[in-house]
Amino acid sequence: MTFLDERSRKVLIHIVDNPAATGKELEQLLSLSRKQLSYTLDKVNDYLIGNGYTKIERQKTGKFTIPATVIEEFKTDQFTFEEASYIYSDKERLDLIVLILLCHQDELSTYDFTIELGISKNTFLSDLKKLHTYIHTNYGVSVLYSRKDGYNLIGSEYAKRELLIASIRKVLNMPNGSDVIKKICKIDVAELDEIHNDISEIEKKLQIQFTDERLKELPYILCLVIRRVHSGQLLDTIPEAFQHIIGTKEYSVTASLSNKYQIENQLERMFISAQIQISNIHYLKADEYKMEKKLMKAANEMITNFEDISCIQIKEREQLLEAVLQHCKPAFYRMKYNYHIENSILDMVLPQHSYLHEMVRKSSKPFAQLVGHEIVDDELVYLTVLFGAWLRKEGVLDIVEEKKRAVVVCTNGISVSNFLYVTLTELFPEIDFLTCLSIRGFQDFKEDYELVFSTVRLESEKTQFLVTPFLNEYSKQSFREKVLQEIEGVNLHRIQISSIVNIVEESATIHDKDQLIKDLKQYLSKEPNTKKEESILQRKREGILLSDLLNEKTIQISDKETDWKDAIRIASKPLLENKDIEERYVDKMITSICEEQPFIMIAEGVIIAHAGIDDGVNNVSMGILRMPSKISIHGYMNADIIVVLGTPDRTEHLTALYKFIEVTESNEKMRAIRQAKKVDEIVQVIRK
Structure with a gap:
């Protein structure tokens, strides 16, 4: 809000506080011309996009489509959804259509959707076409229409359950999402409260505490799953991994819930138990159960691996261990039961933290061994965020993130290759040297890297530096300057010392200008001019005894x-x-x-x-x-x-x-x- 002028700020607040308002009403309310409102809305959208939000769209009807995140961030206490209706975006309408299709009791016609969503017939048919493509590609489910039965979803019951759960989660993130689901699915508040109490009992028996987000969605998931069971829409098959649920603590505890709602089908009992196992939790007594002990061991080894790879010692290790463990348990079951992760944050994280992500991948091998296969990126990225947040809190994230990755290619024997690898590692502490390779090994190397240091010219699109196996002290320094100039754009010889001194002089008192210039030249050249400095460099090369x-x-x-x-x-x-x-x-x-x-x-x-x-x-x-x-x-x-x-x-x-x-x-x-x-x-x- 700081970067918005007063008029733009008023327009933004009025739009989010009155989602049903039209452009004409805003013009009258704020005494703006149509051109002024259009110009101001452009400024508002520039501000929103610049701060990571989706822009506000203006519809042909004159109303506005406002992203849920914008309403959540900028609405004031003057605003309530009872007083104004929210205009759903194209993507949001698709999830609402799914809920209507999966929760309806009677035959559904085009009219039912247009009335429920407040859209035209053409808009609905366009949405339906997009929905059909999306759910068929991702869930193997199709939309079928017949004059006799209206609109229905065709596919396996398990796929429909996956689609139902994904839609519940996304609708709950809309403004007033809880009320929207209650209205569309005709859920009674008392019915929801009863299931909420059942979940509280499960928490007590398992000695766990679900996260707020999971506690928000789980009652709706269980309520609608139980309804489908009672209406005869039963699972006929589930993934083989679900068979391992029988005999677990969660299966035993949720049996009372199944009995209460008269669910006898074993597949349905396993499905309900799985909803508890995949739930993110705030707290668990990790030493009580066999699986938690295995997860604790894997999480502990993962942190140790990360410390070894990053060369950083985690200060608050126990707290990080607890956080990693809380993520790993539901992630373990999500991967085991092949649950989809909706709204993956991979594209948000990788562009800025790809190096950290690869370090976490290497560190996560103990967890991968427990799961039985490599951790998928959509799951791994949450561990990357977790480690990144921890490193940021401890003030060392930049140390990890700044390094570029490089490989060394040497055509000489193993001794010379290792000597060159160690020399470069010491010469460039700001670069992460992954390995030393032969030419054949380089051609087969699959890991990500940005730089190549080689004794011969290679066919590669990567930034490449030719290097001799044995560098003397002078050539080391000149080679270092050349590399840093290439990868960081720094040319130490072109830095004007006098310009630096003039800048310093504007903000500080310089007592000995000539000495300062001399010291800066010496520092930037990195050339030792005293016996003491030469001794220090020699000691660093040989290692302190x-x-x-x-x-x-x-x-x-x-x-x-x-x-x-x-x-x-x-x-x-x-x-x-x-x-x-x-x-x-x-x-x-x-x-x-x-x-x-x-x-x-x-x-x-x-x-x-x-x-x-x-x-x-x-x-x-x-x-x-x-x-x-x-x-x-x-x-x-x-x-x-x-x-x-x-x-x-x-x-x-x-x-x-x-x-x-x-x-x-x-x-x-x-x-x-x-x-x-x-x-x-x-x-x-x-x-x-």
């Missing part, structure tokens, strides 16, 4: 008991004295353990305390405090070896960390560390 970090100065032995917080502070002391970390980094480590309780035990009795790369760390550093015996770490871990780790980026510390983990995996070395009397004995163990 564990012995560089753990030595006589950073290893301590304590012969007296102490509180865990003090233990972390003692282990941090050498790092603080060397200015590798700051006091706030120590405070953050302690706060993290108190508030988030991360599981930081890498081996029995060994914890690694750390904070984030932006929490006050200057250099890669590590300190150890060996205690005389195990102490409680905030009541959820016990450790006698306290390790403090600091790192200013996500990769520089990995070589040393892997070496330390190798030490902890040796029972002999850990025994020697625990029995050591002097610090230099521990140093010798680590250097072996």
